[in-house]
Each structure stands twice: as C-alpha cells, then as structure tokens.
Amino acid sequence: LRRLTIQQIFESVISTHLYPRSQISIFVQVVQSDGGDMAASINASTLALIDAGIPMQDFLTACTIGFVDGTPILDINYTESASSGPEVTAAIVTKSRKISYMQMADKLPIQHLEKMMLAATEGCLMVYEILKKKIKAHSYSLLHARGTAPS
Amino acid sequence: LAVPVMAMQSAAYQKLHPREYYKKFLEHGIRPDGRGLMDVRRTAVSLGSIKTADGSALAKVGGTTVACGLKLEVGIPSALKPKEGRFEVSLKLASLCSPEINKKSLGRTFVGNDKRIDAMAATIKKTIASSQMMNLEELCIKEGASVWVVYIDLVCVDFSGNIFDAALMAVGGALRSLQLPPTQIAEDGEVMLSREGKSSRLTIKRYPISISFGILDQKHIVADPTAEEEKLLEGRLSVAFTTDGHLCLVHKEGRESISSKRINDCLDIAEKYAEKMVKKHPKVFGFVAS
Numbered sequence: 001l002r003r004l005t006i007q008q009i010f011e012s013v014i015s016t017h018l019y020p021r022s023q024i025s026i027f028v029q030v031v032q033s034d035g036g037d038m039a040a041s042i043n044a045s046t047l048a049l050i051d052a053g054i055p056m057q058d059f060l061t062a063c064t065i066g067f068v069d070g071t072p073i074l075d076i077n078y079t080e081s082a083s084s085g086p087e088v089t090a091a092i093v094t095k096s097r098k099i100s101y102m103q104m105a106d107k108l109p110i111q112h113l114e115k116m117m118l119a120a121t122e123g124c125l126m127v128y129e130i131l132k133k134k135i136k137a138h139s140y141s142l143l144h145a146r147g148t149a150p151s
Numbered sequence: 152l153a154v155p156v157m158a159m160q161s162a163a164y165q166k167l168h169p170r171e172y173y174k175k176f177l178e179h180g181i182r183p184d185g186r187g188l189m190d191v192r193r194t195a196v197s198l199g200s201i202k203t204a205d206g207s208a209l210a211k212v213g214g215t216t217v218a219c220g221l222k223l224e225v226g227i228p229s230a231l232k233p234k235e236g237r238f239e240v241s242l243k244l245a246s247l248c249s250p251e252i253n254k255k256s257l258g259r260t261f262v263g264n265d266k267r268i269d270a271m272a273a274t275i276k277k278t279i280a281s282s283q284m285m286n287l288e289e290l291c292i293k294e295g296a297s298v299w300v301v302y303i304d305l306v307c308v309d310f311s312g313n314i315f316d317a318a319l320m321a322v323g324g325a326l327r328s329l330q331l332p333p334t335q336i337a338e339d340g341e342v343m344l345s346r347e348g349k350s351s352r353l354t355i356k357r358y359p360i361s362i363s364f365g366i367l368d369q370k371h372i373v374a375d376p377t378a379e380e381e382k383l384l385e386g387r388l389s390v391a392f393t394t395d396g397h398l399c400l401v402h403k404e405g406r407e408s409i410s411s412k413r414i415n416d417c418l419d420i421a422e423k424y425a426e427k428m429v430k431k432h433p434k435v436f437g438f439v440a441s
Contacts, residue, residue, distance in 0.1 A: 001270040005404050012385070012406035088401075098369065098408035104401040105277035110418055113398060117411040 002028075002038055006045060009091060009100045015055045024054060035078040036064040038089045038103070043127060050135055059131065060100060062091035063123035065116045067108070072119035074126075086112070090120035094128045097121055170367075173383055177371045184377060189420055191362060191375040194428070196320055196435045198328040205332075208324025208435075212375060214311030219303060219321035221329050225292065225342045226300035236290020236298040238279065242272040242305040242318060249310035249378065272305070274402055275318055278391050279303075282359035282399040285326060289353055292334055297342045299331060312377040315363045315389050320428075323358040324435050358436045359399050360425040361391035364417050366407040374420065390417055392425035394436050 006026060014024065026048065028041045042062035049056055065088045066076035073080065081087055086106035093100050102120075104113065143149040165172040176182050186192070192213030201207035206221035228235060246252055290299040303325065305318045333348030365376035366386030376384050386407030391400035398418065403409070429436045 001273045004266045004270050008405050009408075012408065093408050096408070098410050099403060099414060100408035102401055102403035102414070105274070105281045105399070107281055107283055107393070107397045107399045110398050110422065113401065113418065114411075114415060117414065121411060 002041065005038075005101055006041060009042070009060060010045060010049070012100065013056045013058050013060050013093060014049065015057060018055055024049075033078065035076050035081045036089070038062065039064045039075075039091070042091050042101070043131065047131060047135070057093075058096070059094040059128055060091055061094055061124040061127040061131065062089065062101070063120060063127055064089045065120045065123060067112055067116055070112075072116045074119060074123045086116070088113070088116045088120055090117070090124065092121055092124040094125065097125075170383055173380070174367070174371070177367065177373070182373060182380070188372070189374045191316075191424065194317075194320065194431070196324045196432050198324045198435060204325075206325045206327075206329030208321045208328060210317045210321035210324060211309075212313055212317040212320070213377065214309055215307065215313055215317045216309035217305055217307050217314060217317040217321045219305050219318070219325040221325050222302040222304065223329075223331065224300045224302065225297050228291070228295065228298040232287075233295035234291045234298075235287035236300060237287070238276070238301040238303055240272045240276040240279070240303045240305065240322075242268050242275065242307075242314070244268060244307045244310060244314075248307045251378075252310070270404075271315055271318070274389070274400070275305070275315070275322065278319060278359050278361065278400045279322060282357060282391070282393045282397075284323070284355055284357050284359060284393070285353050286356075289351075290331070292342055293336055296340060297336070301326075301329070310378060312379070312381045313363050313375050316361050316375065319359055319361045319391065320435075323355075323360075326353060327355055327358075327435060329353055357393040357395045357397075359391045359393055360428045360436070361389050361400065362417075362421045362424045363387065363389040366405065366409055368407060369409055369413070372409065372413060372417065374417075388414065388417055390421035392422050394425055394429045396422065396425070398422075 026045050028045060030037055039062035042060055046060050063074060064076055066073040066080050067086045086108040088104045090099055091101040092098060140149060180188060195211040196208060198208050200209050201220050204220035205223045207219060209218050244252060292298055303322055305321060307314050330350040330352060332350050333345045334342050335345035336342055362374055364372050364374050365380055365384030366372050366388060367384050373380065386405035389400060389402045393399050
C-alpha cells in the first residue's frame, strides 16, 4: 500500500518528461519507527530526490495528525498513535496547498476531520519550512566547497 | 449521411484525445454514460448466494459485480487481545471479469494490477476495522485459546470500474449472512463442531458504505467512475460513512491532488449517500441483532 502510494504521488510532481525511457527508483528503508512512518517516508523521498538533483515541480511534504479532546495534535509518535484515537496522514503539494495523499481510517465525526485537515495542511507547511532551510544550508555548503559561494 | 460521419468523427476523437473528449462532457455537467458528475450507478446486494461458504453476498454497482465468500477457521487469538477473533481480507479479479485484464498499456496495467488490488484489500480491511461494525469478541470460542478467524474472500466477477464500493457492500452483506456454527471443546482442547446447539449470527451494529471518486483535475471530480473513466482519472478518493452517520474512511491517493475544500464537498456527498443506502437496502443494511 505504501509503495504504491509513494510511486503515485511522486509521479505527479517529478518532471518525468525530462527523463524519457528511464526509470527513477525510490527505495525507502524505515530504520527506526516511532510513529508517522508514512509521512517520514514521503518527506525523506522528497529530500532524496532533491539531493539527487531530479527536477520536481514542487515539494511534497507530509505529516501525521492525531486528535485528543477536541484538539488536533501534530506529528504523533508511536505511543500517541497506539492509543485508539483517530489518525490522519496527509501529504500536500506545498505551493498550491493541495492534498496529494490522505489516509484516515478511523471512526470520526465529520467536524473533527475538517479541523484535522486544516492542521495537516499547516503541519505540512511547517515541515516544508524545515526542509527548505536544510536544503538551502546544504546547497550553500556545496557551493562553498566548490569555491563559488555567493559572498 | 451526415449522421454516420459524425458518429465516426466522435469515435475517432475519443480514441485520439480521450481526455479532451471526456472533458467536453464534464464541462456540461454530464458524463458519457448520461450520469451527472456525482451520480452513483444502481446498486444491488443479495445475501447467501454461495451455499458452501459460511457467509456470502453478491454486490453490484452498475456493471461491476463483486462476490464475497466467508470461510471460518479456528485460530489462536493474539496475546494482546485474547478474547477477540480476527478477520483477513483478500481481493482478486477473476480472469473473466474484463476483456482487458492484465493488458498493459504504456507499461501500466489498468485492470488486474496486483499492487492496486492488494492495496485495495488492505484498505477494505482498515475500513471494516475502523467502522467497528462487528464485535470481534463474538468470534471468541475459548478466551485465550480458540477464536474464529473469518477469511473474507472477495472476487470481482465483472469489472466496470469502482471495485472498492461494490467490495465493501459485499463484505457487509456477507458478514450479515454469516452463521457461526455451534462448537464444543474436547478434553484435549480441540474445538469441534457440535451437533446440538444453534448457529449464531454476528451482531452487526452498523455497516460501512463507501463512495469512491475519481479525480481528473482540481475542477473535475466524478463519483463512481466506470472502467473507461478510471483510465483517465489519475487521482482517487474513497470516503466511507457508517450507516449510523460516522465517518470511518478517507483515503486519497493517486497522481492528482485536490484542495481540502473539495474533499469536504465529497464528504457531504458520501454522508448523504450512506443514509440513502440504508433506505434502499433495508434488508441488508438494517440493524442486525444476533
């Protein structure tokens, strides 16, 4: 289920037309799991594709939302997700804020879902900010190493 | 003489530019088969068709037909849940379900794509669990030692798009028709079918009813896609509500992304659809007390 999902959502953001007759393989290995595996896999894949220099139309960021006592909780860990509360995993295309992947398989009143979806979008944007900072820092250090860093 | 030429031209247009051809329909709020964008095809559910199975049902959504057979086996409960039975879901497409089964186009299989089918079976299992439709403790034979394991086998015998909704309805019907045989436990702990005692049924508190949408792009979302439409619709959204009005599944996948507002629109449609289904098939989706 995860493999297929990652393949499908990245198909929409990777500029595959620039790589005709080629295959881009994404291998995801969960080294340590503490909840939010799917979201971490998607975020890691985004970073790996950027590291590989594969052109993408946008960042795909993901996060997991739990719900306790009427409040959405961002990025739940294993203990929090093992409790029987509802859980939403969502991935968004960052610029357009459109939802590319969403999974909610719990019994849930519909009003709560709306709150969780809003929280998911905000959460993904927060992840985007973190990723962007890291990528910029990494890029600068690469340019620095080449001696072509902007002063 | 103009009519055959027009018909040929439109058929050619459909072959050459299937997406544009389809979009032309959608822009007028209609689809090639005459339905509105959010209309679901006619549904039918029949229970108990397969006598050799412990429970069975046949569900149709339009032309898509999914048969569900349940087989009971005695198993050992998990240590964390010693009083609960289990269920496993498998889904497969029979070779006769579509002339295009396993046909590959551009390296992609549309019908009979194994990964898609396995993923769908996993989602169906999740939906059954999240809907809390049955009390798994009713499957207990002896706490900590023996429980019933329900093997839910789904077979699509006719594929016309949207297996998910038909499959979920078939599971609901099959679980309703499930008969748990009376058992007795021998001295050595082995569970045997007993000749006395009556079969019991599961108490089904609610049924999950799903409606699947295909996403062409942000503006065009259609409910219950046919097989031809599924080829063009790169995004999918399945929403399931229980018959007593609780949301139990939101599953969005595929290449096209949509805004959360559109997802909310689909949720509203799915909620009304679940209510409608109870009224339409009261013998299947009405409440069952064991």
